[in-house]
């Protein structure tokens with residue numbers, strides 16, 4: 207049997223296969239951050255298509271942390287109801303619902319003040335962010351905790367902290383964006399402190415599955431590389447994180463040579479820290495995904511754009527690997543067997 211279609215157990219959960227829909231912003235929410243009809247069509251079709259886990263797009267823990275005015279949000283209780291309907295539906299179709307909790311930091315484009323570890327703009331087109339005070343950092347931690355509580359109420363089985371792609375938490379981790387001279391800047395321990403506190407705050411209220419998404423390469427002199435994430439992974443393991451979802455880049459503009467599987471070696475390096483990892487990035491075929499798992503470079507495979515092209519990617523991959531997949535509704539068996 208292929209590894210890709212072998213179930214994956216993590217804490218109390220069992221994913222029916224190792225195919226995960228990567229978090230991808232759709233910018234289809236209204237200004238209130240609430241779920242719309244589009245989100246049902248979009249996520250339900252991938253659930254019916256057979257992926258084991260869907261990680262819902264970056265969902266902002268505060269209004270000012272949105273990448274755009276059309277991001278999904280989880281900063282107030284009124285947003286729970288729509289999310290809860292969505293998780294109920296995804297579970298009905300046999301897919302585990304996960305959510306990515308996010309704060310865009312200096313890359314937020316919504317109106318009002320934007321925030322970051324240091325008052326350095328992302329690029330010349332971006333506004334200069336406000337440098338967060340220690341009290342304001344405490345509030346950020348609390349916002350992630352409150353958002354996690356809402357996500358649990360909404361029925362998500364996997365929470366993923368977005369610490370990648372140059373958004374707020376990655377800005378703290380990377381010396382390219384973090385020039386602080388207090389307890390949150392300088393050494394690796396200090397730059398990790400915000401992420402560490404958010405993990406602890408969520409672990410206080412959640413004994414379910416917790417992922418962290420990281421960017422394990424800044425592709426820039428003076429920035430972070432995959433090896434820097436090995437101790438981070440060890441700390442995350444000690445704090446009860448279950449899996450690290452390994453992406454790269456985007457804290458500063460950089461030239462990235464992207465080719466099939468280009469981020470897989472980063473995942474393999476981070477895996478040395480002792481936690482299971484997810485590999486993502488230009489993995490577009492069943493053979494590639496199976497190869498990564500067979501080589502023990504990762505434990506699950508996240509698929510992004512290929513799932514936008516083909517909601518039935520899991521079904522097609524199963525066919526290619528000779529696995530008979532149980533469809534989400536019985537009548538599909540007449541076509542899938």
Ligand SMILES: Cc1cc2nc3c(=O)[nH]c(=O)nc-3n(C[C@H](O)[C@H](O)[C@H](O)COP(=O)(O)O)c2cc1C
Pocket residue numbers: 228229230231232263264306368370371419453486487488489508509510511512
């Ligand atoms: C339209 C789109 C939106 C994305 N939004 C997010 C996001 O919300 N959170 C995140 O961590 N990554 C986001 N990403 C990155 C993807 O999760 C994934 O890492 C990336 O697309 C590489 O995988 P792929 O080659 O399979 O597409 C997005 C990518 C795309 C194409």
